[in-house]
Amino acid sequence: MATTSVKLSDDISTRLRQVADSKRRTPHWVMVEAINRYIEQEERKASVYADALISWNEYQQDGLHVTWNEAKSWISTWGTTAEKEAPKCHK
Template sequence: MATSIKLDDELKSRIQHLAEARHRSAHWIMREAIRDYVEREEKRESFRQDALRAWEAYQENGLHLTSEEADAWLDKLEAGEDAEQPECHA
């Protein structure tokens, strides 16, 4: 699928300089930039959707962990301990 995009002269020049420095084509630089952007935004949207689902679940059942409980659990995991996730409570 061919797609065209209008870029101002300054951005075109910056892309061309970067392409030359990286021994790549300007097309490659733009394709990689768009791919990276889309992947980052997909992850951001997934995180946002997960947060909304968690908030909805909390509103329905009130189950949660305090930040202290979550931090203590994460500290154990970071230290390499095989720690079970704490039980959520109301």
């Protein structure tokens, strides 16, 4: 396990300690939790971006798509008794 040093302002350090105390955790635990959540969030963003790039490249090749209104109309029926089939892609 690696050890990393982080310089915190007095204000952040105080706030960190307050959050840790309120959760009955150590400041170390709060920092590790925050770093893990941040990394997971950034990894999800990167994954969404990569998927969007793949979709954009596919669209550039074949032109197939659904319009926003078609997608919105379909999504608005989710979870209802009138749920629609997904719209078909078209040029």
